Amino acid sequence: MTLMKSCLGAAATMALSAGAALADPAIIFDLGGKFDKSFNEAGHNGAQKWAEETGKDYLEIEIQSEAQREQALRRFAETGANPVITLGFAMSAPLDEIAPDYPDTTFVTNDGWSDAPNVLNTVFSEHEGSYLAGIVAAMASESDVLGFIGGMDIPLIRKFGCGYAQGVLATKPEAKVISNMTGTTPTAWNDPVKGGELTKAQISQGADVIYAAAGGTGLGVLQTAADEGILSVGVDSNQNHLHPGKVLTSMVKRVDVSVYDAMMKGEDLEPGVRVMDLAHDGVALAMDEHNADLITDEMKAAVEEATAKIIAGEITVHDYTSDDSCPVIDF
């Protein structure tokens, strides 16, 4: 009996300690997949950096279908993971549903938005980063026709396009911006063939720099742009290395910073809103050895000047999602 008791006691202790050990952070990658060379991969990089620095583990899942969103959230919250980090705008509705059931768990969105009290909403100022991309693209363009290719036609993607067009037109008021969306369903994120065709269509209309904000479809855009000898601008992660010397720059969303910081704070993470804008280094243009020859000193100066002005409030970049309209371009 005593033996039994101590055994049970040991088992209970182990279960408790296992529970404590399981308070690892968890990250849910969206449909694009962990290695999409784009948005999700940035999140993965942040998580890896945290794991290497602290030597701890994190839980992860790459969801494969819409139905898995709620399931994954619930499973991680049940196992005691804290915080639970989500990537992608599509997690908003599932979070509204699940987060109130687990008040002790802090959930983190990246791109999404939930009003539940235990959610930290991470909001990126893509319009500001895209504005800078527009400046560089306009300065690199010789034809003064610039292209934008979006993935699925949602307000978030229009926000990229609108900021980009504003940057272009602020630099070259006479320039023309052509915009195409790949589609209206989630397959629009994974159709490089269509991305390539859209790129060719824009090239035939004179475009010589094309900005892709389209997940896996964007890989087709960058590929075709490189094949046809024009420049492209990558998005989310640093995509300059995909076609060295052909990708002008990449508009990087520091999802890695957001994920890294959230994991660092762990259970002490406070819910609320975190704005990742230019002032907080939340968005930036990627400058590395792959595009060093493409970026001139004038471009660098122009970007630095615009960055300073945006931070100081002298330039206000219109945010498409604020009123669902764009003053400079029709979608």
Next chain:
Amino acid sequence: MDFATIIQIADSALRLATPLLLACLAGLFSERAGIFDIGLEGKILASAFFSAAVAASTGSVWLGLIAGVASSLAFSGVHGVASITFQGNQLISGVALNFLASGITILIGTAWFSLGGRTPSLSGGQRFSPVDLPFADAVANVPVLGPIYSDLLSGHTILVYVALLMVPLSWFVLYRTRFGLRLRAVGENPAAVDTAGVSVIRLRYASMAIAGVLCGLAGVYLATGLAAGFVKEMSAGRGFIALAALIFARWRPWNALYATLLFGLLEAIANRYQNIDLGAFVLPVQFMQALPYILTVIILAGFGGTAVAPKAGGQPYVKER
């Protein structure tokens, strides 16, 4: 709209129509022999993955082509075993193959390349490069016909020309050979073919093999011709559009060419113009994207002549005992 723009749109339409055409002909052979093939999409996807994966690993697009066609053939074989030998439900077998392809490509891709289901980007000899037709440069300056030849017809990858050649070839095989006559008969009245002493099973397997090769070429073209590498779910519904085109084409090879070119053209126009301003009203791009399906429904509803499917389609053949 000037002439150069029309050529560019037609050029794009031809590229976009090629995978549809190959898949549509695959469906044609299969359905003409009485086997519904919902699994076109899955075969395209499997072939796209294996062609890109093998091309990336070996550096040869031709080995990729063989691997892509082989994988599509294997899928066809499974469909054949399930629906011919074991007389299972052809629709369910096809749907199952679609799911299998969607899952297995990502699974193997992740294990093979650790890129989350993508393959590395293909370059150089790992891709099909454009082929210039003879004298394309010389006649480029001839008015009207020059651009049509050198810009529209020339400069595609070899698979585009293969696909176009498949149309008369399919027509010849189906309508001018004994094999074709028997194949069509198997789709209409397999009992009669059996009575004549010809093996229904063998004919149906032959049709599945042909469908497998054609679908394989469609997938190879997607991954190594149009794009440069595999991205998960990159077939993006083309197998289903090909099925719609097959109905639209009323199960005939030449019509299949026209139907897929029309669908390709609609997609090319949608790619080129976000919204079309017709003066009185603006045509949204979504309408253009939906048009192939709308047209198919109209044809199915019996407008513009009847669309009669092969009579024995979908029914497994059971020899009377």
